[in-house]
Amino acid sequence: MSSIGSQVRRAAASVDPIVTEYAVGYFNHLSKGTFDAVQAQQMDLDHEVKYVSDLLVNAGAPQDAVDKLAHNLLEQLSIQLKENKAKLDVTGDTSKRLLDINVLQSHNKKANINTSLNLLGVNNDIEHTGRKMETRVDLKKLAKAEQKIAKKVAKRNNKFVQYEASKLIGEQEEDNYDSFFLKINPLEFGSAAGKSKDIKIDAFDLYVGDGQRILSDAQLTLSFGHRYGLVGQNGIGKSTLLRALSRRDLNVPKHVSILHVEQELRGDETLALQSVLDADVWRKQLLTEEKKINERLKDIENLRAEFEEESLEIKKLDNEREDLEAHLLQIDEKLADMESDKAEARAASILYGLGFSKEAQQKPTNSFSGGWRMRLSLARALFCQPDLLLLDEPSNMLDVPSIAYLAEYLKTYPSTVLTVSHDRAFLNEVATDIIYQHNERLDYYRGQDFDSFYQTKEERKKNAQREYENQMAYRKHLQEFIDKYRYNAAKSQEAQSRIKKLEKLPVLEPPEVETSINFHFPDCEKLSPPIIQLQDVSFGYEEQSLLLKDVNLDVQMDSRIALVGANGCGKTTLLKVMMEQLRPTSGYVSRNGRLRIGYFTQHHVDSMDLNTSAVDWMSKTYPGKTDEEYRRHLGAFGITGTLGLQQMQLLSGGQKSRVAFAALCLNNPHILVLDEPSNHLDTTGLEALVDALKKFTGGVLMVSHDISVIDSVCNEIWVSEDGNVKKFGGSIFDYRDYIISSANAAGVVKKH
Incomplete structure (x- = not known):
């Protein structure tokens, strides 16, 4: 049959x-x-x-x-x-x-x-x-079709990524660090040799919150070993893109390990050095497994003595031993590849470079403040050396010495770095390429640092504007001829020719108009010196432990002073003593009786009622003006239109900073005392701040980590170190070079 x-x-x-x-x-x-x-x-x-x-x-x-x-x-x-x-x-x-x-x-x-x-x-x-x-x-091509369908499904899954920040953060909070790390970066023993670690994600959309689109039909391309600076205005979605990558919501190859520094470390009794070592979950898991296997091998040797040599039990034990020894060999190879034996020295070096002394490295993590815990998170990421390292405004948590160390460290980082930053000097040092996020797309400036990118971007913008204007003029010229001679028998053929030319012209979109922001600090009347003078000032919360010793410093109406130094050396304390918020232990502070000071603190948001609008908050905190006057004043700092009437919790970090700048000027200060003023401001905001400080008729004393801002505004550098405050004989770049040379001499900055 x-x-x-x-x-x-x-x-x-x-x-x-x-x-x-x-x-x-x-x-x-x-x-x-x-x-x-x-x-x-x-x-x-x-x-x-x-x-x-x-x-x-x-x-x-x-x-x-x-x-x-x-x-x-x-x-x-x-x-x-x-x-x-x-x-x-x-x-x-x-x-x-x-x-x-x-x-x-x-x-x-x-x-x-x-x-x-x-x-x-x-x-x-x-x-x-x-x-x-x-x-x-077609059944004859079924196998090939299935492969194409699989690719289409992967692309479709990438196409629309709905990102909800609160939900994703909640996921990480529910998982402990180890489980979250292994979920994102599963440990595999198979060889990844020959697999490309380049990342290319084609044609995807990215949404945030209730459906707001931040990227449309975008393409992300990251070449392995390059260091990318991701730049763009506040609120454009840069941090959202980093989070989507860090959780593999976008189709990053599975063999590419990812680590994202965005949240401060949760404090517990774990020592700082051990917390960095524990951050490498692969190493931690392999060492634990190695210990268990060795213990089991010892048990097997002891058990063999209880049975006869040719018995079935002996064969079972020998088979188990062979399997364990084979797996142990894999573990040892993996540990050797990651240089596990050098881990502790490398972790200590990273911590020291980020400002942790040898004593501090042996302190529990819950003894550190939030800023120092953020440094611990950064140290843990650098120690792990993922294939893709994601950094979100890393310089915000660091002082100038630590930023200098981080920049030097990243220059020799062997894998891919993608960092969101508005610190020009940092990007000029670190970035090999710039990605510009704007208008729901990503533009690439390959082989360029920030300054080169900015110059090229402006040239592109001018060329696009020129091309657009020329085409609009040409279109107008053609249209005028067509309108004039369309129905003229003698000229109708020429009119038809111009109609065809008009139809063939490419449609050009008008160049994107970037919103410009202007800060304005009000002019102030002149005061006779001394304005602010510190003589032999010492301060300490305990007399046995002084934070400041014999400080001599004066600020004049034309001063442009940058106060720099490692975190924890007393810079903010010095500002509070100067403004008489703290009483010196010895010495005295002399101030002009008519002096008004405008003080910007790096924690300005803590003093704001975020449930009210900027106008309402200012009217309650600084009464005496009409709502229209407050709105006009806010407009001088880029808070225009309805922004001043929205609840401040809806504003971005940079917009809140602008509200704080506007508030500190309401009393027409003679001296501006600024503690980390560049945090949260995007490039446009930083440019506006620098320009306004240059034009300000009073004095400026700032604590800042942003080398570009300091270089643009200040002509004096004062260094706080070991309780002493002394004038530095050189520019901020000279100070940075001094820091780097000191770190190199101490063996802190090493090649990977």
Whole structure:
């Protein structure tokens, strides 16, 4: 007798091939089912054959040919089923279930054909509605088609990424660090040699919150080993993009490890140095597993003594030992690759470079403030050395020495770095490429630091504006001729020619207009010196432990002073002593009696009522003006339109900073005392701040880590170090070089 397949194909020659192959597959499974113990007892062949016969007839096969096919197959399968049932009485049930008849019967409706196709290993490629059949897949190319479909599915999954910041942060909070790390970066023993660690994500959209789109049909390309600076205005979605990458919401290759520094470390009793070592979860897990395997190998040696040499137990123990030793070899190779034996020295070096003394490294993490815990998070990330390191405004948490160290460290970082930063000097030092996020897209400036990018961007903008204006003028010229001579018989042919030219012109979009911001600090009347003078000032919360010793400093109406030094050396304390918020332990502070000071603190948000608008908050905190005057004053700092009337909790960090700048000017200060004024401001805001400080008619004393801002505004550098405050004989760049040379001499900055 001919095979089932040939019989079906002859009877249903006119039917769509995919339906025919489905019927062949169904009958073949029925044939195999006659050998199955369970199905042999339960199979209703009449019902099964009738189901497929009806399917073929409905698909267009001749009724008589299908009836003959059904009769032959039913007879053939019945004989086979009868023989197999007889065998079962002798041999019993020794087969494996190939197809559960209950599941099969649940798909006996024509409406469930697609589900049945999946069950039989055939793609869900047809929709059966009576005689009308629509084929979308060629069976001869099924394997190739499946690969294409898989790629399309991956691309479709990438296309629309709905990102909810609060939800994702919650996920990380629910998981402990180890489990979250392993979920993002599963440990694999297979070799990744030869696998490219470049990242290319094509044509994706990225949304945030309640559907606000921040990227549209964007492409992200990160070449392994490059250091990218991601720049753009506040609120454009840079941090959202980093978080989407860090959680693999975007299709980053699985063999590329990722680590994102965004949240401060949770404090506990773990020592700072140990917390950095524990950050490398792979190393931690491998060491734990290595210890367990070695303990088990010792147990096996002890157990072998209890059995005879040729016994079955000895063979089992030897087999187990061989498996454990093979796995132990893999672990040792993995640990050797990551240079596990040098881990503690490397962790200590990173911590020291970020400002942690040897004593501080042995303190528990819960003894550090939030800023220092952020440094610990950064140290943990640098220690892990992921293939993709994501940094979000890393300089905000660091002082000038630590920023100098970080920049030097990243210059030799062996993998890919993507950092969001508005610190020009830092980006000039670190970045090999710039990615500019704006207008729901990403523009690439390859091989350029920030200054080169900014110059190129401005040139592109000017060229685009020039091209747009030239085309608009040309369009206008053509249109005027067309309008004038369209209905003139003598000129109609020329008018038609110009119409064709007009239609062929490419459609140019007007260049993007970037919103400009201008800060304005009000002019102040002159005061006679001394304005502020510190003489032999010392201060300490305890007399035995002084933060400041014998400080001599004066600030004049034309001063432009930058106060720099490591975090914790007393810079903010000095500012508070100067403003008489703290009383000096010894020495004295002399101030002009008419002096007014405007003080900007790096924690300015803490003093704001974020549930109210900027106008309401200012009217309560600094009463005496009308709402219109407050709005006009806020407008001088870029808080225009309805921004001043929104709840301040809806404003970005940079916008809150602008409100704080506006508030400190309401009393027309003679001296501006600024503690980390550049934090949270984007490039536009920084430019506006620098320009306003240059034009300010009073004095400026700032504590800042932003080398570019200091270089643009200040002409004096004062260094706070070991309780002493002294004038530095050079520029801020000279100070940075001094820091780097000191670190190199101490062996802190090392090549990777």
